[in-house]
Amino acid sequence: MNAIVELTDTHVVHKARSGGLFARDRVYALTGADLAVAPGETVGVVGESGCGKSTLAKVLVGIQRPTAGTVSYRGRDLWSMPPAERRAAVGAGTGMIFQDPSTALNRRLPVRQILRDPLDVHDRGTKSQREERVRELMALVGLPRALADALPGRLSGGQRQRVAIARALALDPGLVVADEPTSALDVSVRAQILNLLLDLKERLGLALVFVSHDIQTIRRMSDRVITMYLGRIVEETPAADVTDRARHPYTRALFSATPGLLHPIDPIPLTGPVPSATHPPSGCPFRTRCWKADQVCAAEMPGFSAASTPPHRYRCHHPVEEDEATHDLVRQNAPREPS
Numbered sequence: 001m002n003a004i005v006e007l008t009d010t011h012v013v014h015k016a017r018s019g020g021l022f023a024r025d026r027v028y029a030l031t032g033a034d035l036a037v038a039p040g041e042t043v044g045v046v047g048e049s050g051c052g053k054s055t056l057a058k059v060l061v062g063i064q065r066p067t068a069g070t071v072s073y074r075g076r077d078l079w080s081m082p083p084a085e086r087r088a089a090v091g092a093g094t095g096m097i098f099q100d101p102s103t104a105l106n107r108r109l110p111v112r113q114i115l116r117d118p119l120d121v122h123d124r125g126t127k128s129q130r131e132e133r134v135r136e137l138m139a140l141v142g143l144p145r146a147l148a149d150a151l152p153g154r155l156s157g158g159q160r161q162r163v164a165i166a167r168a169l170a171l172d173p174g175l176v177v178a179d180e181p182t183s184a185l186d187v188s189v190r191a192q193i194l195n196l197l198l199d200l201k202e203r204l205g206l207a208l209v210f211v212s213h214d215i216q217t218i219r220r221m222s223d224r225v226i227t228m229y230l231g232r233i234v235e236e237t238p239a240a241d242v243t244d245r246a247r248h249p250y251t252r253a254l255f256s257a258t259p260g261l262l263h264p265i266d267p268i269p270l271t272g273p274v275p276s277a278t279h280p281p282s283g284c285p286f287r288t289r290c291w292k293a294d295q296v297c298a299a300e301m302p303g304f305s306a307a308s309t310p311p312h313r314y315r316c317h318h319p320v321e322e323d324e325a326t327h328d329l330v331r332q333n334a335p336r337e338p339s
């Protein structure tokens, strides 16, 4: 695969926010991530709050520097490039859409200027070509021309997110990363924004990395689903298989509540909260909530199983059997004490 962006054993460790200046605590936000995104594909990222989804997104678009491991853009190591070259590679190669368009856009700039900014910064075209590009971008995302001079405060939430999408597309990137792009919007406009993203992806041949808590949306939007748990990628599954054929117990539990299962079931309960990213459990981080866990799971984090090959890979000592009906998993997953 000729990846647009590729992470190899990438880690992000933060100093704990609450610990004060001399805090020793570390937050393991991303641990050993390996992921390649191919041109034109949509990768959905799921996991509960705090599992590292946003960190992964920021690493992919070069706004978070990893503390270890590499990030390659079209085969070149991003963080060993000189800063100006890196900014150019990131700016032209990727676009990012954030959760809340009201905070992501400069409130003092009219739409026209917000969309021109990336063209100015990267010195794209003449003045009139830039103006033409702004018109083109507005049309692309369905914004009426009359809004070119409007400030973001005058726009609806959906229109603001359209501006944010247009800005992300300004330099014609190969990859767009959308971090919860609809969660701050009214329910009534969410579907419109998702359809717009899908439409743009098709028309422009974009690769899309889509982070969401909304399991159904992920299933609908993605070609491939990445499951994250406590900073680790624990499974990659073709989206069509994710509800019924996922092998990692955590993915099965996350997707168990979605409609459209081959055998509809009650949700598999996930007992207790996600453990702290400052003191993650030894071995497999999911073991404290997993109904299949034993001593092996406490001793060692499994690598991707030798039996699993892309596009389906999982890291689990006791994967769910392919033919194990999800019904049976509900019964097995009685609440238990952490081992």
Ligand SMILES: Nc1ncnc2c1ncn2[C@@H]1O[C@H](COP(=O)(O)OP(=O)(O)OP(=O)(O)O)[C@@H](O)[C@H]1O
Residues within 6 Å of the ligand: 014, 015, 016, 017, 027, 028, 029, 047, 048, 049, 050, 051, 052, 053, 054, 055, 056, 277
């Ligand atoms: N700058 C930072 N300093 C310290 N800790 C951080 C920082 N950024 C993220 N974290 C921590 O890293 C972990 C992963 O955070 P991240 O935002 O990537 O998770 P997430 O899955 O996107 O969560 P959510 O769905 O709530 O947005 C969390 O424990 C978070 O508190």
